[in-house]
Amino acid sequence: MPEQPLSAPLDIGFDYTRSVGPVLGRFMTALAQRRVLGVRGSDGRVHVPPVEYDPGTAEPLDELVDVAAEGTVVSWSWTADPLPGQPVQRPFAWALIRLDGADTALLHAVDTGGEPTSVRSGQRVRIRWADEPVGHIRDIAYFVPVTDPPADAAPTAPAPPAATSPEPGTGDDTASVDTVITPVHLNYTHSASLEESRYLRALADGRLLGQRCPACGKVYIPPRGACPTCGVPTTDEVELPDTGIVTTFCIVNVPFLGQRIKPPYVGAYILLDGADIPFLHLVLGCEVSEVRMGMRVRAAWKPRDEWSTTLENIAHFEPTGEADAPYASYAHHL
């Protein structure tokens, strides 16, 4: 079997906080009150959802008008397996829905109790509101047919967080919404290159594996796959020692979220003996004030039973006590 590169799940997410401005702000505020607003365009058409500028004339728009919570399906498509985050979490229809009083169609979900034969173009549908509207497009939980709506409530994706909470106990539902929170979570499979994979597998054995560019002779660790100077694949493997020098460094004094070491501590570029590209690592084992450019250092490895395919097998670098490297020997690596 040919050599396979390493890969691992990469799950990323962020709750985007978005200012909505005056037009969408009024739309979101109305949703929190279980009302839908559209905006009147230059040609008199009512756009739902509202647009801030007319699509034809680019004129700024600000005349918001109430439209109905009921409308007509203009087109639809069927989703047998809902994706994460989609409004309805059982088989449902996506639909373009023209609300009564609107001239454009809103894209949203229609729940028919999982039944594809219960949706059609021209069908009358109405909004099923979220239990606790917060001023967000998801306050419209989904639509249901006006005639014969499903008997049960559809399972839904988790509600987005409220950007602003009303004052407790005041029952104030008129506060205007100026922000929406839109969580984004994505899942990838991240693949290392074959060269990186060999480097990572070697790390699991406590070895430091770089590669030499066949054109310019430079040694890269981690290996790059292609020499960034020459643009040719790097092929020749070079095993490197766990000793080297500090080329440049900084003293971290500022605490931050997720920090593992108490400041102050030193982050440094470490140039291994025989390598041409330094990498970032920690220098511990001496006072931060003692760290200097050209200082000789050696890797402090974690206990062997903690090793895996990561540079974190090296806990940090620490001074060897040898004489510093002269500046001229690393000036071109800065």
Added chain:
Amino acid sequence: MTEVAVVAFAQAPNVRRTHGTTNGVEMLVPIFDEVYTRTGLSKADIGFWCSGSSDYLAGRAFSFISAVDAIGAFPPIHESHVEMDAAWALYEAWLKIRMGEVDTALVYGFGKSSAGDLRRVLSLQLDPYTVAPLWPDSVSIAALQARLGLESGRWTEKDLAEVAARSRRDATGNPRAQFGGETDVAALLDADPVADPLRRHDIAPVTDGAAVIVLASAERARDLADRPAVIGGIEHRIDTPSLGARDLTTSPSTRLAGEAVGTDGVEVAELHAPFTHQELIVRDELGLGDAVRINPSGGTLTGNPMFSAGLARIGEAAQRILDGEATRTLGHATSGPALQQNLVTVLERG
């Protein structure tokens, strides 16, 4: 102003999944080699570099920076990037040559769609306030568009299956296509819909891939290719992002771009249509009659490398001229949901 010509085109094999990284280097290095060999150019001869790719596809920030490793960017190069299909990078490169700033440019696009869930990632190109928070996927949105045409009588399911069958048949002649073969329209129509009304054959596959085009001023082009494909016109237009505010069975942006470049006399057209019905829309808006050969490469329905599929359409259209098979061809690229943005270029025998 300086005329600009395509002098070489290459694309990586269209495949469902590569083992490579999301920075595209593994796909780009070999195709850069191909165009260097064909033109006799080396990286030092390239005046301007421009790429198209997406961090959303890669799942990490500034992923295109790592791709620059494939170039060997030393001494420093003159480089730019668009977070769009590389057809738009080609537009930027075309302008650079037109303005006389450079006389050669290398344009590339790449994407590893298989790293994530493509149709879900693509929902993030939608309006971030009122649409994207619902996570409508790209296939479902295209299905809404397809149904509008089916129910208005604009096209039939059989029309769509015929587009798919022709594409697969043509792809058998394209060694870099993801798949191809003889298919029976009736058999295609027997399959159940996967996103009613769309069937599997209506939807472009998920593809990892990359493509590269070398442009040169018309004067330089004569030394680099026997039959350079001169860009007779290139235009791009955009429609409103508000999906419910436009007639999705039409594409005014395609029509306007086509009118601006002039599509008369085109013999071959490569259209970037990731869904069968979109080919019919684009073809109609460009006024391409029955005599025009559509997508002899098999088109996007047999290989849809995100961020290079549009560039590859221009490359395939240019290749017909480079090979001496045609004298006037058309390349089309699209971007955004339901054909929102469109670029049209006409290529001519110099």
